[in-house]
Amino acid sequence: MNEADALDIMQAAIWTILVASGPAVMTAMVVGVAIAILQALTQVQEMTLTFVPKIVSIMIAIGVSAPFIGAQINLFSNLVFSRVQSGF
Template sequence: MNEADALDMVQAAIWTVLAASGPAVLAAMIVGVTVALLQALTQVQEITLTFVPKILAVLAAVAISAPFIGSQMSIFTNMIFSRVQSGF
């Protein structure tokens, strides 16, 4: 294995982490902005009000996107195993 192969694997790992965490982070961001907007409009500044909707949204997003996350992880794992097998 040379430096180019190692860089390709690191790049693939970073893209896999971004793709796998993307749905949960996006759901948390959308719910957070929505709740913050509602708090600003109603002037209810309760800090703990944002936690429950965010947790529920993240759990729902992970449950819905679990097949996509699993396929991304499987593709990455197969790529790593094929590189390791061909390297030895």
């Protein structure tokens, strides 16, 4: 294994992390902006108001996108195992 192989695997790992975490991060961002707009319109500045909807929406997003996340992790695992099997 040389430096190029290690960099390829690290690039694939970082890309897998970004793609797999995308649905949860996007959901948190959308819900956070929506709640911030709602708080600005109603002038209710309660800090705990943002936590429950975000947590619930993130759990729902993870549940819905679990097959996609699992497929991304499986793809990365197959890549790494095939590189190990072929001796890099």
